[in-house]
Amino acid sequence: MADPADTRDAPLIAPIERTGRGFYLTVGILLAFIVWGAVAYWTQFTEGLGVTGLHQPVSWGFYVTNFVFFIGISHAGTLISAILRLSKAEWRRPVVRMAEVITVMVLFIGAGQILVDLGRPDRMLNIIRHGRYQSPLLWDATSISAYLTASIVYLYIPMIPDIAILRDRVGKRKLLYTVLAMGWRGTVHQQRVLNRAIAIMAVLVIPIAVSVHTVVSFVFSMTLQPMWHSTIFGPYFVVGAIFSGIAALIVAMVAFRKAYGLQGYLKPIHFRYLGQLLLVMSLLWFYFTFAEYLTGYYGNEPEEMKVFQAKFTGPYWPFFWGMALTNFVIPVLCLVRLGRRTIGKVLLASLSVTVGMWLERFIIVVPTLSNPRLPFGEGIYAPTWVEWGELAGSLALFALFYVLFTKIFPVISIWEIREGRDVGLKEVEERLRTYLPDTPEAGVVPAARGH
Amino acid sequence: MARWGMVIDLDRCTGCQACVMACKAENNVPPVGAKEAARGRIISWMQVLTEEDDEHSGEVKRFLPRPCLHCDDPPCTKVCPVYATYRNPEGIVAQIYARCIGCRFCMAACPYNAKYFNWHRYQKDAPGQNPDVSLRPKGVVEKCTFCHHRLQRARERALGERREVDPAEYVTACAEACPARAIVFGDLSDPGSEVFRLARSPRAFRLLEELGTKPKVIYLSEGEGRG
Amino acid sequence: MANLRAAPDRTVRVIQWGMAGVAVVFIGGIITWIAHLIRTAWRLGDVPSASIGISLVAIPVFLTLLGVILYVFVGLLRDRGER
Numbered sequence: 026m027a028d029p030a031d032t033r034d035a036p037l038i039a040p041i042e043r044t045g046r047g048f049y050l051t052v053g054i055l056l057a058f059i060v061w062g063a064v065a066y067w068t069q070f071t072e073g074l075g076v077t078g079l080h081q082p083v084s085w086g087f088y089v090t091n092f093v094f095f096i097g098i099s100h101a102g103t104l105i106s107a108i109l110r111l112s113k114a115e116w117r118r119p120v121v122r123m124a125e126v127i128t129v130m131v132l133f134i135g136a137g138q139i140l141v142d143l144g145r146p147d148r149m150l151n152i153i154r155h156g157r158y159q160s161p162l163l164w165d166a167t168s169i170s171a172y173l174t175a176s177i178v179y180l181y182i183p184m185i186p187d188i189a190i191l192r193d194r195v196g197k198r199k200l201l202y203t204v205l206a207m208g209w210r211g212t213v214h215q216q217r218v219l220n221r222a223i224a225i226m227a228v229l230v231i232p233i234a235v236s237v238h239t240v241v242s243f244v245f246s247m248t249l250q251p252m253w254h255s256t257i258f259g260p261y262f263v264v265g266a267i268f269s270g271i272a273a274l275i276v277a278m279v280a281f282r283k284a285y286g287l288q289g290y291l292k293p294i295h296f297r298y299l300g301q302l303l304l305v306m307s308l309l310w311f312y313f314t315f316a317e318y319l320t321g322y323y324g325n326e327p328e329e330m331k332v333f334q335a336k337f338t339g340p341y342w343p344f345f346w347g348m349a350l351t352n353f354v355i356p357v358l359c360l361v362r363l364g365r366r367t368i369g370k371v372l373l374a375s376l377s378v379t380v381g382m383w384l385e386r387f388i389i390v391v392p393t394l395s396n397p398r399l400p401f402g403e404g405i406y407a408p409t410w411v412e413w414g415e416l417a418g419s420l421a422l423f424a425l426f427y428v429l430f431t432k433i434f435p436v437i438s439i440w441e442i443r444e445g446r447d448v449g450l451k452e453v454e455e456r457l458r459t460y461l462p463d464t465p466e467a468g469v470v471p472a473a474r475g476h
Numbered sequence: 477m478a479r480w481g482m483v484i485d486l487d488r489c490t491g492c493q494a495c496v497m498a499c500k501a502e503n504n505v506p507p508v509g510a511k512e513a514a515r516g517r518i519i520s521w522m523q524v525l526t527e528e529d530d531e532h533s534g535e536v537k538r539f540l541p542r543p544c545l546h547c548d549d550p551p552c553t554k555v556c557p558v559y560a561t562y563r564n565p566e567g568i569v570a571q572i573y574a575r576c577i578g579c580r581f582c583m584a585a586c587p588y589n590a591k592y593f594n595w596h597r598y599q600k601d602a603p604g605q606n607p608d609v610s611l612r613p614k615g616v617v618e619k620c621t622f623c624h625h626r627l628q629r630a631r632e633r634a635l636g637e638r639r640e641v642d643p644a645e646y647v648t649a650c651a652e653a654c655p656a657r658a659i660v661f662g663d664l665s666d667p668g669s670e671v672f673r674l675a676r677s678p679r680a681f682r683l684l685e686e687l688g689t690k691p692k693v694i695y696l697s698e699g700e701g702r703g
Numbered sequence: 704m705a706n707l708r709a710a711p712d713r714t715v716r717v718i719q720w721g722m723a724g725v726a727v728v729f730i731g732g733i734i735t736w737i738a739h740l741i742r743t744a745w746r747l748g749d750v751p752s753a754s755i756g757i758s759l760v761a762i763p764v765f766l767t768l769l770g771v772i773l774y775v776f777v778g779l780l781r782d783r784g785e786r
Contacts, residue, residue, distance in 0.1 A: 073594070073596040073614040075515075075517065079595070081518075081593065084593060143577050145577045145578040151557075151577050157558065157559055160554070161581075247555065248584060249585070249587050250585070398588075398684060399540075399542065
């Protein structure tokens, strides 16, 4: 099915065949941030968590915020890839690979945040040897392991026909591509196996993904702390995750579209559809946030109100109102009218949401801890260079993993684009025809009409 | 089976913090230094909290000595991922430093903020320390243990002398040190003990009782005319 | 496939079946780990219901993942043999 002589999609293979100066410059900048992060972590590893701004009562800060943030972004792959595949949306074709790569790469970074947060990382194997399933952290470990496994499988299986194209077209890394191509020749039987496996994974990966961010939220909601012990946390976190995931995906799409000249494949219509999804998620996120805070405010429980006031007017007001601005006001203003300058508006909204969703995680974690129930004295959390370095290094490491991936494998699914050209139009036309009142059901012989 | 608990009479407490100092001396609680203290990292297994008067700000209304409350339904043990903190059959919530991975989930879950963390390597070998209590390394959580080492000592002594443990032999450092005798420690399941009697006083109340943690440190509110 | 002269056929096959083996070992390892946690919780009497409940969901999920992986590996590699 994949004819190696088909050169229409040369731009998709070009980044693998050639490497320009821009790549080395980008990697250089990323490595600088990663070194900062590594130095920061080494300082913490040798001297203890005291080099951060954490203290009693705010014993969780940047690292746990980052953990929730990065795991949240991992929901990009699931929503776009799985749901769009299941709903047979044709516009997904150039987008799915990028989404799936985000998920796999960011899960490593997200899980790493918890390891960075440990006071005794040398004892991390204790979670495996002596784990307790009553603890939400073990639910996290299990769920994220399942999601990571499923995402890698869900990324790899649809990559197989593309790897076969690389095996046949590209001169270098022969062994790698031959091995990973799993003997793909595009036969009918192989195609059937692949399609069935992708369909099963698309269905399986959605509940796993929902469970991941739900159990991440349970780390907070299973405690008794004010404004954490809330039943809405499960769905709230999932919605927030999908929200931030779409935003991260759009940023990645814009970046690689520019870097690799993919304007022919990632067109304004793709950004328009994703922008509309982002708008819907922004409104949904606002609805959950509003319900959460109105409930707290109306109930007027003293300990909850202490935390509430800390966010609304107290020391954390810049982050809270900044979150409202970047998660709701700016995206809605940018996305309601996507007529002209689609990509610019969608990019601005996405960058805004990425910042906003980090602020949202921060606003959930820190104000509750800094306002304990007993008259302990309010805690003010001031992160140090170590925590900033760790955040910068983590973001840079994620970006580096992503960029390296695009140098080895195609960042847009070549065979699915070709499938869209060869088969997609016809399939869609037939499907549309079955919707209309005058045509028979698909698969029914016309002679049976009128019985 | 014993059920160790404590009664603290707030009417007797003067806020002198002798209990705090005795606890630190007994349990090798490290001084963290002025710089770390300013950053909010003081380790104080027994801590005297002060409730300020709502009307006259700055005026202390009540001193609240707060050890670990050794809850019967502890929120901290539920969330520990590695069995580093658990409730033993005698009701003491134990902390195992060798198992703790320093995730600080128990600190986030405790509604009384009774848990403390070693943000640096605060403890050093120094003369004059209590040999019965192990030093904590960097990166683990620690908290009040109801001076459990004293119970072990009393049991060993009784075993050696082939007799039962006398309830008066096991007393926590804070209870022993309090000059106002505000802190009473003992077996809540022993009808003859003083804690048993005081726990049933009409002045008795439990801190944050509505959370359902079932703490075994019971407070006696101030007498008539106050509290 | 003339291009394959660069990579000996047998080496490639060995690595590919090796990948399938790694998948079995990895997922088998995770399932063994979950069973170990159930056993520990049971032995200590520490809320074994939590472990059992979670494993009732987690183990079938991991087995399904393993099933999909092996289905794809076997489905693609076997077909190759029937040239």
